[in-house]
Amino acid sequence: MQKIKAALLGYGTVGQGIQEVIHQYQERFRLLLGKEVEIAAVLVQNPAKQRDLPENVLVTTDFEEIITLPDLNVVLEAIVGEEPALTYLRRSLNKGIHVITANKMMFARHARELLETARENKVHIGFEATTAGGTPIIRTIDQLLQVNRVEKVEAILNGTSNYILTAMNDRFIDFDTALTEAQEKGYAEADPTHDIDGTDAFNKLMILSQLIYGEQPDWLNVRKTGINSLTEADIQHAKQENKKYKHIGVIKKEGNTIIAEVSPVLLSSTHPLHHIDGVDNALAITSDIVGTITLTGPGAGKLPTASAMVEDLVQIFQKEHAEFYEKISEKHAAV
Numbered sequence: 001m002q003k004i005k006a007a008l009l010g011y012g013t014v015g016q017g018i019q020e021v022i023h024q025y026q027e028r029f030r031l032l033l034g035k036e037v038e039i040a041a042v043l044v045q046n047p048a049k050q051r052d053l054p055e056n057v058l059v060t061t062d063f064e065e066i067i068t069l070p071d072l073n074v075v076l077e078a079i080v081g082e083e084p085a086l087t088y089l090r091r092s093l094n095k096g097i098h099v100i101t102a103n104k105m106m107f108a109r110h111a112r113e114l115l116e117t118a119r120e121n122k123v124h125i126g127f128e129a130t131t132a133g134g135t136p137i138i139r140t141i142d143q144l145l146q147v148n149r150v151e152k153v154e155a156i157l158n159g160t161s162n163y164i165l166t167a168m169n170d171r172f173i174d175f176d177t178a179l180t181e182a183q184e185k186g187y188a189e190a191d192p193t194h195d196i197d198g199t200d201a202f203n204k205l206m207i208l209s210q211l212i213y214g215e216q217p218d219w220l221n222v223r224k225t226g227i228n229s230l231t232e233a234d235i236q237h238a239k240q241e242n243k244k245y246k247h248i249g250v251i252k253k254e255g256n257t258i259i260a261e262v263s264p265v266l267l268s269s270t271h272p273l274h275h276i277d278g279v280d281n282a283l284a285i286t287s288d289i290v291g292t293i294t295l296t297g298p299g300a301g302k303l304p305t306a307s308a309m310v311e312d313l314v315q316i317f318q319k320e321h322a323e324f325y326e327k328i329s330e331k332h333a334a335v
């Protein structure tokens with residue numbers, strides 16, 4: 001059986017999820033792609049940590065060992081921060097290797113460049129996991145709303161914030177305890193500052209902007225407020241009025257100007273995002289033909305994020321397969 005040779009950058013919450021899913025779902029890959037998927041190598045930062053990986057998997061801290069692997073087909077990236085991730089992905093694309101990333105911090109800033117590099121090198125870049133965890137929002141907008149013009153997105157985009165707000169509202173626990181729980185469950189970033197100050201939701205909103213409008217607003221014009229601006233008293237007071245605070249990102253276009261904002265918003269019980277609780281994210285997408293569609297699902301965590309990445313993987317290799325046969329039939333037609 002032919003194999004798709006993959007390398008994994010990062011073996012934390014997400015990386016381990018990918019390894020687990022790829023290991024368990026070979027039968028699905030065989031059915032869907034006629035191939036198995038092999039994780040040939042894993043890049044990590046700390047060589048001293050014990051890793052639960054098969055012996056034949058190369059574990060390295062040196063990206064050169066990854067990029068020089070013979071016949072490498074795809075790099076799945078789940079490391080932290082803009083660099084060195086950007087450099088690694090740029091190099092992979094330039095070498096004709098497909099890329100799948102979960103790294104929203106890097107992709108928010110460099111989406112345009114990486115998408116262009118992928119196009120130039122005739123490879124694909126999957127980024128479903130960058131936005132709303134396991135909720136398939138990227139493909140919904142990219143492929144299922146092609147004729148529709150998306151007018152507005154209103155969304156809960158950070159699982160950790162929503163988990164904390166829900167825990168404080170429903171279980172009366174304090175902010176720090178709720179954050180610790182979110183960290184233990186693998187929802188929070190390695191440094192959770194960006195979860196609670198609104199930066200993570202902002203990054204996801206910028207990725208959506210790139211996808212929907214092909215551009216982003218000037219970052220300095222986007223108001224960004226996190227849930228760390230709320231007190232326990234704010235949340236309990238809202239509850240007495242049958243309302244809830246939710247951390248909401250909004251993006252829309254007015255004329256030629258993209259308007260975006262992330263902030264905690266007090267929602268009444270009739271608002272469609274009022275009942276989205278725990279780690280779930282939700283996106284209410286308003287388009288000119290269909291109206292408003294609301295998509296809800298797990299916004300963070302090991303398996304939901306791995307799910308988004310392996311779905312990207314399958315889609316990329318299905319596309320590659322189709323492109324290959326398109327080329328062959330073009331050749332035949334030319335003869």
Ligand SMILES: NC(=O)C1=CN([C@@H]2O[C@H](COP(=O)(O)OP(=O)(O)OC[C@H]3O[C@@H](n4cnc5c(N)ncnc54)[C@H](OP(=O)(O)O)[C@@H]3O)[C@@H](O)[C@H]2O)C=CC1
Binds near residue numbers: 302
């Ligand atoms: N957790 C989640 O629910 C989601 C996370 N993401 C994104 O996925 C990425 C990974 O998140 P997560 O798995 O939670 O993070 P973790 O902190 O759990 O894991 C990060 C992994 O990356 C490795 N790493 C970090 N920096 C480097 C580097 N410079 N070179 C090589 N390896 C490096 C670490 O190595 P070592 O093991 O040696 O420390 C670790 O294995 C992040 O970009 C995050 O924003 C996206 C969606 C959801």
Ligand SMILES: N[C@@H](CC=O)C(=O)O
Binds near residue numbers: 301
């Ligand atoms: N820390 C993020 C992880 C997913 O993107 C979140 O909590 O949403």
